[in-house]
Amino acid sequence: MSYLATSHFLDDNEFVDKYLYSMRTGELDLSWMDASTKDVHCTSANERRGLTFRDLDVDGYGFSDLPEVVRENRCYAPRGAEIPDGVPDMQASVNRSSDVWAYNVEGYVEEAMSRQWDATTDIPWAELQEAELPEEIGKAYAQLLTFLTEVEMIATDVPAKWMGQVNADFIEVKNFIALQAMDEARHAEIFRKRALSTGYGLMRASVQNEHNLKFLRDAETFSEASVTLHLQAEGNVLTMFRFSEYISPTDADKRMFRLVMQDEARHVGYGMQHLKWLMKHNPECRETLHAHLEEAENFLFGSIFANEVFEPFVILSGKGLKKENIDKGLVITGMFQMRQTEEYFERLDKCGLTDRRERSRLHEVYEMTKQGLAAQGAI
Amino acid sequence: MKVDFPSASFFEALNDRMAQEQDRFTRLGYFDTTFGVTVVGPGERRRNYLLNFEVYECMGAREIDNLEGEDPDFVLEADIAQWQDMLRNIQSNGGADTDHGINTLTHFGEGMKVIYDDPERHDKLFRFSESIQEYFDLAADLKIEYAS
Amino acid sequence: MAYFADRQYFDDPEAIKRGTEFSEGKLILDWYEIETDRVRCTPSDPRRGLTYEDCSKGTYSWDLLPEFVRHNYSMAARGSVLVPGLPDMGYTENRKSDIWADNIGELYEESKSRRWAPAVDVDWKALAATDFDPAVTASMCQLCTTLSEVSLVAMEFPSRWVYAINQEFLELKSLLCAQMMDQARAVEVFRKRALSSGGLKRASANVQQALKELLMADNYIEGSIGINLLVGSLLLGVYRVAATASTIDAHLFRRCQQDAARLVAYGMGNLAYHLAHREGRQEVLNEYLDSVEHCFAGIAGATEMLEPLIVIGGGGTEPGQVASGRARVASIYRVVVDEYLGRLATAGLERRDRSRLPAFFAAA
Numbered sequence A: 001m002s003y004l005a006t007s008h009f010l011d012d013n014e015f016v017d018k019y020l021y022s023m024r025t026g027e028l029d030l031s032w033m034d035a036s037t038k039d040v041h042c043t044s045a046n047e048r049r050g051l052t053f054r055d056l057d058v059d060g061y062g063f064s065d066l067p068e069v070v071r072e073n074r075c076y077a078p079r080g081a082e083i084p085d086g087v088p089d090m091q092a093s094v095n096r097s098s099d100v101w102a103y104n105v106e107g108y109v110e111e112a113m114s115r116q117w118d119a120t121t122d123i124p125w126a127e128l129q130e131a132e133l134p135e136e137i138g139k140a141y142a143q144l145l146t147f148l149t150e151v152e153m154i155a156t157d158v159p160a161k162w163m164g165q166v167n168a169d170f171i172e173v174k175n176f177i178a179l180q181a182m183d184e185a186r187h188a189e190i191f192r193k194r195a196l197s198t199g200y201g202l203m204r205a206s207v208q209n210e211h212n213l214k215f216l217r218d219a220e221t222f223s224e225a226s227v228t229l230h231l232q233a234e235g236n237v238l239t240m241f242r243f244s245e246y247i248s249p250t251d252a253d254k255r256m257f258r259l260v261m262q263d264e265a266r267h268v269g270y271g272m273q274h275l276k277w278l279m280k281h282n283p284e285c286r287e288t289l290h291a292h293l294e295e296a297e298n299f300l301f302g303s304i305f306a307n308e309v310f311e312p313f314v315i316l317s318g319k320g321l322k323k324e325n326i327d328k329g330l331v332i333t334g335m336f337q338m339r340q341t342e343e344y345f346e347r348l349d350k351c352g353l354t355d356r357r358e359r360s361r362l363h364e365v366y367e368m369t370k371q372g373l374a375a376q377g378a379i
Numbered sequence B: 001m002k003v004d005f006p007s008a009s010f011f012e013a014l015n016d017r018m019a020q021e022q023d024r025f026t027r028l029g030y031f032d033t034t035f036g037v038t039v040v041g042p043g044e045r046r047r048n049y050l051l052n053f054e055v056y057e058c059m060g061a062r063e064i065d066n067l068e069g070e071d072p073d074f075v076l077e078a079d080i081a082q083w084q085d086m087l088r089n090i091q092s093n094g095g096a097d098t099d100h101g102i103n104t105l106t107h108f109g110e111g112m113k114v115i116y117d118d119p120e121r122h123d124k125l126f127r128f129s130e131s132i133q134e135y136f137d138l139a140a141d142l143k144i145e146y147a148s
Numbered sequence C: 001m002a003y004f005a006d007r008q009y010f011d012d013p014e015a016i017k018r019g020t021e022f023s024e025g026k027l028i029l030d031w032y033e034i035e036t037d038r039v040r041c042t043p044s045d046p047r048r049g050l051t052y053e054d055c056s057k058g059t060y061s062w063d064l065l066p067e068f069v070r071h072n073y074s075m076a077a078r079g080s081v082l083v084p085g086l087p088d089m090g091y092t093e094n095r096k097s098d099i100w101a102d103n104i105g106e107l108y109e110e111s112k113s114r115r116w117a118p119a120v121d122v123d124w125k126a127l128a129a130t131d132f133d134p135a136v137t138a139s140m141c142q143l144c145t146t147l148s149e150v151s152l153v154a155m156e157f158p159s160r161w162v163y164a165i166n167q168e169f170l171e172l173k174s175l176l177c178a179q180m181m182d183q184a185r186a187v188e189v190f191r192k193r194a195l196s197s198g199g200l201k202r203a204s205a206n207v208q209q210a211l212k213e214l215l216m217a218d219n220y221i222e223g224s225i226g227i228n229l230l231v232g233s234l235l236l237g238v239y240r241v242a243a244t245a246s247t248i249d250a251h252l253f254r255r256c257q258q259d260a261a262r263l264v265a266y267g268m269g270n271l272a273y274h275l276a277h278r279e280g281r282q283e284v285l286n287e288y289l290d291s292v293e294h295c296f297a298g299i300a301g302a303t304e305m306l307e308p309l310i311v312i313g314g315g316g317t318e319p320g321q322v323a324s325g326r327a328r329v330a331s332i333y334r335v336v337v338d339e340y341l342g343r344l345a346t347a348g349l350e351r352r353d354r355s356r357l358p359a360f361f362a363a364a
């Protein structure tokens, strides 16, 4: 499988002689000084923001000039550099802009770099040490955290899997997914650390959800992976974190969810802007996406079997295990699920996949449930 | 107040500045290394200091006879004229210029030597290089009395 | 490649029934009976926060990771209760001594703690106002073009393996994600440095050929010593020279140096752990390095790397400046090779008498 460079540099006399000659005589080639590239002097448009990728969007280097199909660069060269003969092929399989690009990706990548945080130091762990959680809250919370740790790990694998496939000309996207991998590693970290600091430890893995996660990971195209991971799954998680006011047992936990939420919102933002871009620039893929979403929704409906996720949510939102707690928890959880589903369809609408609602069996169930709840006077 | 160089009080003065600039050093991140500083005076007379950094601060700077027993990660060793030259440069520029940074001094010419046994611990010079340079740059506004 | 659910849940009476039961408040709560190790991890040093090391406790400890991970191919968090039916994620890196290092936790925490952002942590305005020799400016643009290529590959390397590494090695996967970010940051800063002062120059066929050979290593440990130790050691030297261009560059390249030093530290830790736990691997890895060390020469000696370094190191293209630049680069290359071989030896791989690199760099 190994790749071998086209030259063995220590045995390549021409290479060795040139090196020794330059070093011994000081006669340099310097032909690179006349590289046929644009002379640019980018400065920051807003000094408080510093020098951003958007400031680099200039003639000869910018992302605004990216063609739909990248044909010129197949190697590791940075976009805009002169590419000489003899460079290797990086074996990218994603070479179409519409397969990865998103409106404002250059903004998301800057935001990601500047809003990094540290699970080790940004949570008042010492304060949490004092917080005793009652058994039912503690166990339910530990179970929920176990599930969240599981979810986050898949979200590191997906960007990593695509990194090497994405053409080097899409550098803003590559950097975005590198940062997403780090964001998700930090999420897995913080949920694990929180679980292990509750006094209850990690609980049970979720079979049902793990199969769903495997589906997210093994999507055939980047766009399919993105629409189900960034938009659908992370969208659901984002809604869940917004419910953290109900489910967080302490203020420090609320802070934890707020920090994670910022990152998640960025991932969802990218997912939506990518889907919008895709719908505009490559609308033919609509049917393939529908097919992929159909299976994603099938998994979602099947998550009714993941009682190790729903039940902790019910207990946490009802704040206990007594009948009145469970009743209250069920109402809140029901509302939360409705909200999740509604927001999912809203996101798809906004991105131009407006016909999803009429084709979706999940939407049918959602409408029926809504009518049922309305008949009971619950909503 | 004037501080003598070399002396333990010189490093204590740097440590005070470091405490005042805690935000800056916290932003640079964990700073975990214990290293030695050796100032070689006339007649090969050596004065050695051991600096112990932990998390974001210097836990202690003390003068000791022999650094070897202390097992530092690495030792920065130069003669007194070189150290003074570096400090004067820091003072006149508000921080070391490129010829007087630790990076340059330790790798080009004979200015400053890095002594180490263990390459892994030597690499802490690189892992924390910005914090190390900014620590020495704190000398910019000290009043230093140089030993002759 | 697509993965499907085991059934059509919308048509599954069991699923409908389960939904109805839930809405009636009939919970199952089987998970509630589970008893796992009830650790309560706390920061051992409050200034440092709650580290991964603080959380390596009880049944959750990384010390309990077996050499062969056979019991879990799923995404379940290490130490949680595994139940029948979990999916197999197809992980192919399941052997601890191939990938592990004793300094993983420390390096992961350090990388987060020492993070920085090129947009704001480099004084771009002061850089624009700095007076450079035009040849140095052009050289910096060329060097940053070359370093963009190197950093891109250093970013590809961890991502290429994260996907294949068993989730039980969570802290390692996290460190590799941090390396992806560190190298993304390098790609970013070199692009910004070049485009703020003239633009990119020429990509390098030699550098890229060498990098591809290292990136595409057959197995993890070979790739790890190739990228983390061989390329990482070279980067530490290149950054030292680049840092001499200006005070702003000194700040910029010291930051890059810190990030590269963590690659090197992990590479050493990985190699040391591997050799300490595996018999007879010295010869195999020595043979591998016999075959790929030429890539080090290919990168260091490539015109697009060597010449800008000489010009920056000497401050210009006047004969005297080139002479001093050559001396600096020759010396740094010798130091870098020496340090690289020293790191290997400390990790347990002695090849100072075997490597062709010292002779190659001494010849200049």
Ligand SMILES: [Fe+2]
Binding pocket: A152, A155, A183, A184, A187, A264
């Ligand atoms: Fe996440």
Ligand SMILES: [Fe+2]
Binding pocket: A155, A183, A184, A234, A263, A264, A267
């Ligand atoms: Fe996410």
